[in-house]
Amino acid sequence: MEIIYALAIGVLTGSGVWLLLRPRTFQVIMGFSLLSYAVNLFIFGMGRLTVGRAPIIDTLKQVDPSLYNDPVPQALVLTAIVIGFATTALFLVVLLASRGLTGTDHVDGEESEP
Amino acid sequence: MSLAWIVLLPFAGSICVSFMPSHARNTAGWLAGAVALACTVLTFQLYPQMADGGVVRMAFQWAPGLGLDFTLRMDGFAWLFAMLVTVMGTLVVLYARYYMAAQDPVPRFFSFFLAFMGSMLGVVLSGNLIQLVVFWELTSLTSFMLIAYWYHRLDARRGARMALTVTAAGGLCLLAGVLILGRIVGSYDLDIVLASGDLIRAHSWYLAALILIAVGALTKSAQFPFHFWLPHAMAAPTPVSVYLHSATMVKAGVFLLVRFWPVLAxxxxxxxxxxxxxxxxxxxxxxxxxxxxxxxxxxxxxxxxxxxxxxxxxxxxxxxxxxxxxxxxxxxxxxxxxxxxxxxxxxxxxxxxxxxxxxxxxxxxxxxxxxxxxxxxxxxxxxxxxxxxxxxxxxxxxxxxxxxxxxxxxxxxxxxxxxxxxxxxxxxxxxxxxxxxxxxxxxxxxxxxxxxxxxxxxxxxxxxxxxxxxxxxxxxxxxxxxxxxxxxxxxxxxxxxxxxxxxxxxxxxxxxxxxxxxxxxxxxxxxxxxxxxxxxxxxDGKRIFEFLLEKLDSLARGLTQWLSTDRLQVQLLLVICAAFASALIPLLHGGLPEGDMPVAAAHPAFAIMWLVGAACAMGAANQAKYHRLAALSLAGGAGLATCMTFVWFSAPDLALTQLVVEVVTLVLILLGLRWLPPRHKSIDEDMRSRGARVRARTRRLRDLGLAIIAGAGMTVLSFSVLTRRAGEGISPFFLENSLSLAGGANVINVILVDFRGFDTLGEITVLGIVALTVFALLRRFRPAPESMELPVKQQEQDALAGGATPDPHALLPAGPMMLPGVIVQLLLPIAGMVAVFFLLRGHNEPGGGFVAGLIVATAVILQYLVGGTAWAESRTRIHPQYWIGLGLLCAAGAGLSAWLASRQFLSALAWHGTLPVIGEVHLSTVLLFDLGVFLLVIGATVLILVVLAHQSRRGHRKAATAHGEASAARSAGWSAIGPTAPHDPAAVDMPAAQAAAYIAPAR
Incomplete structure (x- = not known):
């Protein structure tokens, strides 16, 4: 499982990095999306992969930390997902405003080569 | 206590005067005069304590860890100087009242005047060297404001800037100088420094301290070779010259020299x-x-x-x-x-x-x-x-x-x-x-x-x-x-x-x-x-000064040009390389030892899922250039795989949140696609020169290599982490105390709304700010002219509807959207109920304010999607801004309520009891906090999506007024919707491959 998980992170990172370096704003916004998936998975993975151990305490049993997945990375990722949405929205609007002002969707606001 | 009042009163007066309307000449004058007179009296009545060589001191704690106290100290010399400042201040206020013209904004003058007076008294009465420098720089700033009082005049602006540059730079030298003094003596307290003259004069750093302090004093007192700013500062109103340039500010330099005379001379x-x-x-x-x-x-x-x-x-x-x-x-x-x-x-x-x-x-x-x-x-x-x-x-x-x-x-x-x-x-x-x-x-x-x-x-x-x-x-x-x-x-x-x-x-x-x-x-x-x-x-000091400034400016510009770039791609490339290097360098030293944990056997379903996920990701990377809609859908596929992974590995909360965020992001970007341009001619391969093609290919190869390296690096890094045991962290604390301390079984939710509630409060504030920023940015949105027309699909749809303007007050939207209209209307209350369910159970089961808020937002935006903006808004006006405000109030109120029980901010208060009929009830301020999160998320998300959706209407209105004639000639699409209006054939005969053109019409 771990190897698949790691490969998934790698593919998402690679695709994200590739898109980040492209010249069109839409490519960059997609790149950020993919890269944020990768980063979220990476942070989540810091709590190690466990199956069927959601950090929801069973009130009937004794609390034993080893029975649950690490909640801290999960809480971090949850925050990251929401903030990621906010930055995507902001970036999209800046992108649209830039496109309206400059007439192009190149990230620099002008075509690099004629 | 009167010492503190002498310094505080002018600042308080300054703030009061600054709130007066600009024609309140007499009131401002009276207040300023009263403050100056009060300071004079307060200073004068301290004379008996000075007469026999006494020193009045007063200290407040400022930063005791750094050895800094806010100390006021008055001796005979400071008394004389303070008298000079206050008496002159009183006289100048009287003079200025008659000097200033009625059309000048006089309260502004008196406000800065009093602030200057306070700063000057602060310099004179400081008993701490650092504090003295702070007030010293304050006098530079307030004098800048006063010299530039008539800021419509070029000479006033120039004179003010020159005075500020020279005196503030001198102030920085002074700061360096007193830091050295403080270092030599071991204290910044003026009394201690004044008592250690022999130690300072014998110290090897004496000369450095002397030169730096001298530069500070000489710039302030306009002494050669820094004298040139004073004649140019004469552009100030004459009361300013009377006060600053004869009696007080320029005297601050010599004041300092006298002050340090016992230790430096x-x-x-x-x-x-x-x-x-x-x-x-x-x-x-x-x-x-x-x-x-x-x-x-x-x-x-x-x-x-x-x-x-x-x-x-x-x-x-x-x-x-x-x-x-x-x-x-x-x-x-x-x-x-x-x-x-x-x-x-x-x-x-x-x-x-x-x-x-x-x-x-x-x-x-x-x-x-x-x-x-x-x-x-x-x-x-x-x-x-x-x-x-x-x-x-x-x-x-x-x-x-x-x-x-x-x-x-x-x-x-x-x-x-x-x-x-x-x-x-x-x-x-x-x-x-x-x-x-x-x-x-x-x-x-x-x-x-x-x-x-x-x-x-x-x-x-x-x-x-x-x-x-x-x-x-x-x-x-x-x-x-x-x-x-x-x-x-x-x-x-x-x-x-x-x-x-x-x-x-x-x-x-x-x-x-x-x-x-x-x-x-x-x-x-x-x-x-x-x-x-x-x-x-x-x-000519002024010429030399301007020459130096110009050289500095061009040097800075040259350096910036040489060291940095405006091009985003280069910057991102550097960021990625830096990130990669910062991960790689520690590994080169420490190596990457293999993990010792047993690796779980791969589940075929999981492998297949990520096979699809990876294909989606790479497809999105490949298609994002020309086929935006396809890329968006493919990226959504990768997102879903991520979401499923969260479910798989015991993170139901993450999966829920990821799922709803995925939906909302998709709608968001779909709304934005409408305004992106069609394929650009110059990026077609055959249109470009051979050199450009080769360069583009090299660049792509380089980026591909970088992407592969980055991806491989992340794979190795993740795998190596995943296969080793986790270190002892803070996680057991949360797991063990979630139920006993916070009364919630869902540890994730408990962390978010209780243990780390402050973080969440900050986060939702950011979310609210982002939504308002989006709102503000789109208010002045100017779409590109070629995106003005209605999308082709919508033109077709309007033609099908028979050309009648849709009635926003109709029960159901007309046309093919009628059936979905029924469904989304039914969906809204159900979605609301589901959201409340998720909100309430969030503390013990997967759910919570974020998810619930996003569910409601999705349901609301569905109304817009199906019925159109006009139809959706003819029903109930949603005011997302209010939701944002209300949400923040709820969350902050929940935090503040802890103060009622004299506990720390955001400590939870809970009440557990039995109510008639309802039964056993557990109420906690944590729920109020989560409710705040819920309301804010609804407000922010809906605001972002709705203002973006609104652009299509705004664009048309603008186009109708500004581009009316021209656009109508190009396409009869949007202005005259009706069977008689001929369709632009180019728009209808769109190749099927460019289905994405629905969003980004190619032309």
């Missing part, structure tokens, strides 16, 4: 640095003053010269010279302020300060003339006036100087030369303006200014006279107290008297008088002044 370095700066300013300032055309210009250069006199006296390393310097600080303030006031009155009544135009004003303005004559006489050092006595003291000091022949003869000679210059420019100042034939072409016909405008000047002139005639009975005791507080036990015997018998200084005085009259007679063509001072025209 007494060495050769002090003599040469301070003495020579003073000597140059003394002679050059007086020389340049002779040739000025502007009345205030004469006074400005004269100020440089007189401050040079004080600096020189301080540099002489003699106790008697120090007493003379303190005496002259007071004397100069009185006569120079009265002269500046006179210049202001002449300017006020005639409309000009040009010496070549003014003449014979003594007939029209007799009282002003008398005041100016007495003031100028004091400036020239005529007997029976206070200027004479301090001049005599100066001459005495130069006569008794020790050293080699050059200094013994040169110093008195230069002193006499200075005397000659002073007499000459004083004579010219008076004779040019008030005597001679009446002036003819003045902008205004002159007459005497109002009585209360004359009053401050008259009072100061009276002081000059009284001090000049009976010095020992008037200023004597105060001067004695001030000098004693600096000199301590080494106080020499001195006597303030007008007549010391016929001696060398008296002869020098007479020589200077006679020489001055002769020089004035000999001025010839320079009587009317000149724009360049003869002989020293090449030493």
């Amino acid at each position: 007494g060495t050769d370095a002090w003599f040469w640095i301070i003495g020579s700066a003073g000597l140059f300013s003394l002679v050059l300032g007086a020389y340049a003053a002779i040739f000025q055309r502007d009345m205030k210009g004469v006074l400005a250069y004269s100020t440089i010269s007189h401050l040079g006199l004080i600096t020189l006296l301080l540099g002489l390393n003699s106790s008697l010279a120090l007493i003379a310097a303190i005496f002259h600080i007071v004397n100069h303030a009185t006569f120079k302020a009265s002269l500046f006031m006179a210049a202001g009155m002449v300017d006020h009544e005639t409309g000009t300060r040009d010496l070549s135009r003014l003449s014979g004003l003594r007939r029209a303005m007799p009282i002003t003339a008398i005041l100016a004559v007495v003031g100028a006489a004091a400036m020239a050092g005529v007997p029976l006036l206070n200027g004479f006595i301090s001049k005599e003291m100066f001459f005495t000091e130069t006569v008794f100087i020790s050293g080699n022949l050059i200094t013994r003869i040169g110093m008195p000679a230069l002193a006499v030369l200075w005397g000659i210059f002073s007499v000459a420019y004083s004579l010219r100042f008076i004779l040019q303006v008030f005597f001679g034939p009446p002036a003819v072409d003045l902008p205004r016909s002159p007459h005497e200014p109002p009585r209360w405008m004359l009053f401050p000047s008259a009072l100061l002139v009276m002081a000059c006279l009284v001090v000049g005639i009976v010095p020992a009975q008037t200023i004597g005791p105060y001067l004695d107290v001030a000098s004693r507080s600096v000199l301590g036990a080494d106080m020499p015997f001195h006597s303030l008297a007008v007549w010391h018998g016929v001696n060398l200084p008296l002869i020098m005085s007479l020589l200077a008088m006679a020489g001055g009259v002769i020089l004035y007679r000999a001025l010839g063509k320079y009587h009317h002044g000149t724009s360049v001072v003869p002989l020293i025209e090449h030493f």
